[in-house]
Amino acid sequence: MITFYDCATAPSPRRARIVLAEKGIAHETVQVDLRKGEQLGEAFRRINPLCTVPALRTDEGVVLTDNAAIAAWAEALQPQPPLFGLTPLERAEVASWQHRAEFEGLLAVADAFRNRSPAMVDRALPGPLNHPQIPALAERGLARIGQFFDALQQRLVDRDYLAGDRFSVADITALVAVDFARVVRLAPDERHPQVLQWRQRLATRPSVGA
Numbered sequence: 001m002i003t004f005y006d007c008a009t010a011p012s013p014r015r016a017r018i019v020l021a022e023k024g025i026a027h028e029t030v031q032v033d034l035r036k037g038e039q040l041g042e043a044f045r046r047i048n049p050l051c052t053v054p055a056l057r058t059d060e061g062v063v064l065t066d067n068a069a070i071a072a073w074a075e076a077l078q079p080q081p082p083l084f085g086l087t088p089l090e091r092a093e094v095a096s097w098q099h100r101a102e103f104e105g106l107l108a109v110a111d112a113f114r115n116r117s118p119a120m121v122d123r124a125l126p127g128p129l130n131h132p133q134i135p136a137l138a139e140r141g142l143a144r145i146g147q148f149f150d151a152l153q154q155r156l157v158d159r160d161y162l163a164g165d166r167f168s169v170a171d172i173t174a175l176v177a178v179d180f181a182r183v184v185r186l187a188p189d190e191r192h193p194q195v196l197q198w199r200q201r202l203a204t205r206p207s208v209g210a
């Protein structure tokens with residue numbers, strides 16, 4: 001049986017949860033309690049030495065330790081619906097927007113949150129080693145989140161999805177980043193009408209509630 005290591009409240013495993021739901025890949029779920037530091041304990045370290053979720057154990061017993069691996073594996077295992085694009089240009093656009101959603105979206109929110117939350121003291125980065133908070137990075141993160149919302153607004157003015165003309169992993173990552181921004185009390189607003197419409201369009205997919 002495929003085992004998925006999840007944390008229901010964290011953004012990164014949510015990306016993988018949506019991919020698994022889109023692909024209809026059956027699995028059992030194990031919750032890892034990040035608030036209690038279970039990811040740093042011996043038992044989970046043996047599963048994923050990087051001490052992060054998501055992780056997924058395949059039927060063959062191989063553990064995939066990040067979203068990139070899980071999504072690539074899921075696409076190859078179950079090609080429908082395609083989440084990485086089909087044509088050469090679609091695939092290029094998905095890769096580009098996937099990168100932007102991670103780098104400009106998710107990392108901006110993570111910087112803003114992890115560098116100033118009292119719950120994240122010395123945990124400014126995930127992983128087995130501690131890192132001190134740098135308040136200036138939190139400030140920069142907040143500014144970058146606004147820039148990311150603006151970039152999404154521009155991109156979505158004349159299209160329904162971020163890449164090509166179908167839903168893709170880029171939409172999943174950007175959606176998770178936009179929703180995660182609530183931890184620093186930011187959300188798209190009347191300056192981002194197309195982003196709000198896109199968010200509503202995605203909400204109609206059952207996977208998004210997974």
Ligand SMILES: N[C@@H](CCC(=O)N[C@@H](CS)C(=O)NCC(=O)O)C(=O)O
Binds near residue numbers: 039051052127
């Ligand atoms: N590269 C990883 C990043 C995963 C990641 O940062 N996960 C966070 C939860 S959103 C985590 O496990 N944090 C543990 C910690 O903060 O100690 C991926 O996307 O798969």
